[in-house]
Amino acid sequence: xxxxxxxxxxxxxxxxxxxxxxxxxxxxxxxxxxxxxxxxxxxxxxxxxxxxxxxxxxxxxxxxxxxxxxxxxxxxxxxxxxxxxxxxxxxxxxxxxxxxxxxxxxxxxxxxxxxxxxxxxxxxxxxxxxxxxxxxxxxxxxxxxxxxxxxxxxxxxxxxxxxxxxxxxxxxxxxxxxxxxxxxxxxxxxxxxxxxxxxxxxxxxxxxxxxxxxxxxxxxxxxxxxxxxxxxxxxxxxxxxxxxxxxxxxxxxxxxxxxxxxxxxxxxxxxxxxxxxxxxxxxxxxxxxxxxxxxxxxxxxxxxxxxxxxxxxxxxxxxxxxxx
Amino acid sequence: xxxxxxxxxxxxxxxxxxxxxxxxxxxxxxxxxxxxxxxxxxxxxxxxxxxxxxxxxxxxxxxxxxxxxxxxxxxxxxxxxxxxxxxxxxxxxxxxxxxxxxxxxxxxxxxxxxxxxxxxxxxxxxxxxxxxxxxxxxxxxxxxxxxxxxxxxxxxxxxxxxxxxxxxxxxxxxxxxxxxxxxxxxxxxxxxxxxxxxxxxxxxxxxxxxxxxxxxxxxxxxxxxxxxxxxxxxxxxxxxxxxxxxxxxxxxxxxxxxxxxxxxxxxxxxxxxxxxxxxxxxxxxxxxxxxxxxxxxxxxxxxxxxxxxxxxxxxxxxxxxxxxxxxxxxxxxxxxxxxxxxxxxxx
Numbered sequence: 001x002x003x004x005x006x007x008x009x010x011x012x013x014x015x016x017x018x019x020x021x022x023x024x025x026x027x028x029x030x031x032x033x034x035x036x037x038x039x040x041x042x043x044x045x046x047x048x049x050x051x052x053x054x055x056x057x058x059x060x061x062x063x064x065x066x067x068x069x070x071x072x073x074x075x076x077x078x079x080x081x082x083x084x085x086x087x088x089x090x091x092x093x094x095x096x097x098x099x100x101x102x103x104x105x106x107x108x109x110x111x112x113x114x115x116x117x118x119x120x121x122x123x124x125x126x127x128x129x130x131x132x133x134x135x136x137x138x139x140x141x142x143x144x145x146x147x148x149x150x151x152x153x154x155x156x157x158x159x160x161x162x163x164x165x166x167x168x169x170x171x172x173x174x175x176x177x178x179x180x181x182x183x184x185x186x187x188x189x190x191x192x193x194x195x196x197x198x199x200x201x202x203x204x205x206x207x208x209x210x211x212x213x214x215x216x217x218x219x220x221x222x223x224x225x226x227x228x229x230x231x232x233x234x235x236x237x238x239x240x241x242x243x244x245x246x247x248x249x250x251x252x253x254x255x256x257x258x259x260x261x262x263x264x265x266x267x268x269x270x271x272x273x274x275x276x277x278x279x280x281x282x283x284x285x286x287x288x289x290x291x292x293x294x295x296x297x298x299x300x301x302x303x304x305x306x307x308x309x310x311x312x313x314x315x316x317x318x319x320x321x322x323x324x
Numbered sequence: 325x326x327x328x329x330x331x332x333x334x335x336x337x338x339x340x341x342x343x344x345x346x347x348x349x350x351x352x353x354x355x356x357x358x359x360x361x362x363x364x365x366x367x368x369x370x371x372x373x374x375x376x377x378x379x380x381x382x383x384x385x386x387x388x389x390x391x392x393x394x395x396x397x398x399x400x401x402x403x404x405x406x407x408x409x410x411x412x413x414x415x416x417x418x419x420x421x422x423x424x425x426x427x428x429x430x431x432x433x434x435x436x437x438x439x440x441x442x443x444x445x446x447x448x449x450x451x452x453x454x455x456x457x458x459x460x461x462x463x464x465x466x467x468x469x470x471x472x473x474x475x476x477x478x479x480x481x482x483x484x485x486x487x488x489x490x491x492x493x494x495x496x497x498x499x500x501x502x503x504x505x506x507x508x509x510x511x512x513x514x515x516x517x518x519x520x521x522x523x524x525x526x527x528x529x530x531x532x533x534x535x536x537x538x539x540x541x542x543x544x545x546x547x548x549x550x551x552x553x554x555x556x557x558x559x560x561x562x563x564x565x566x567x568x569x570x571x572x573x574x575x576x577x578x579x580x581x582x583x584x585x586x587x588x589x590x591x592x593x594x595x596x597x598x599x600x601x602x603x604x605x606x607x608x609x610x611x612x613x614x615x616x617x618x619x620x621x622x623x624x625x626x627x628x629x630x631x632x633x634x635x636x637x638x639x640x641x642x643x644x645x646x647x648x649x650x651x652x653x654x655x656x657x658x659x660x661x662x663x664x665x666x667x668x669x670x671x
Contacts, residue, residue, distance in 0.1 A: 056427040065507030088369035
């Protein structure tokens, strides 16, 4: 999924019904003058969309027949993106608006799994619009809301004028606990500078290097078993590549359904390059990304977002990968 | 057909390129369909052009965005577009709208004996001759492909999880049966003898059903999605794209189970993106991802000749006129070669 100039960026807008997705979409379409966008919507859209090129889709989640239980893709996106790539005029970007209850994983996985889609388009970022007033309840009641936060590169925390300061802090803490990577932007009526949500290239491996997750130091005592949380590990001791690959591939094979997202920068014994990876469930994109910067300490960093992480002995597994 | 080893892609133009006319239109070619001795071509800007020997081909503005699919009904062309319209276009360029689905794309079109069929979303619409309103066939997922058998009594509709086979009984009532196989099925075709049904899948494989006993099996081992496949020489072989060779599965006798396909290799080691049977011969025209096109005899790979050298754009359409006098090649870069097949003196 590495970028080339030919790939059209695809921005995915998720968020619960009423959070403000369509408001944001119409802002993008009216403010980016002279740009050609295709917008893929579903029939349960909240209000009218002001664009020449609107494609109606049904969110169809297909299981791939490849023996991988959590490998699902969005069939409608494969069909529509492949079709749009045959257009004579080139699109500047494609925006996919999902329904409120959509799981973003199949959307992201489509860009890993389908070669035609991966060749001609790239997933730019998942932008989740959240309602500051109702998000806490939604996170408790619907696992889709948790997934939308877990997969977000940007969380647009909307309607902040309707909550007080302490209420806002509670919501933000909750978001950070699920997803320490996501950039949280406070807005009313989706008033955000568009360069904060478009052309982010958030799924490229290069971007993994820039991300400094905003970790909370809170303990994990009070969670339900199926809450989405994140765990991170750092090691200054170089890792053994073979041990790591063995542990990590087994982990994804057996726990891939519960592990929503992973990202990491790895320092392997005897390797001069940094190894960078990012993954969605069982699917991974990984590559050496050049030498370690001079004068900077080498260290390995690994982050998991998922359910039941406490039960996976991640700390022990990671410790065992350290070179003796 | 004779081997012509003097022609290589890196060298001069092929004799077909020298003899024919090349168009550099810069608009992706999405489809081509043979209508008698003309060939209609659909483009990524919504236009259709009709190529006929001795006539010029002017663009016909058919759809707003993309011509997604094409077929024919007698001497008319059928098209479906991303503007939600299902159109019938006559060879002199007259357009009539059969259906309009707004922001929903018309993904597939076909026809048989005057019945016009298209699919949009998960519904197949069938207009019988002289009927204003279509009959609707609903399915459980978006439709990947539609195909009539040669007699027009069976309509196969591929979808997520298999194929729905609609059969018309003698009181003209349509009844459905399901052929299930896990995964998402795209293009579907009947073998010309009506014995087999073949689909291409989201995974890099094909699936087939032998209709008399519903025996089914996968044909796998491909490096890419199989976008183009067709039966050759009545139903003797199934030629397929999706590998660096044209993979031809034997469908004579008891079919392909337990038998090896014939693999036709090409210069340049590029992916085969399009296969088109050469009419009335045990031979195929093969288009590659670099734009080159070859004509090969399936059982005699040494008898391969080059038709078009590379253009850098994947071949997305090949068609031969009904009288086998001309052929047309189109690619994703908008390059078209329209050429006579035989030397003038051989005519």
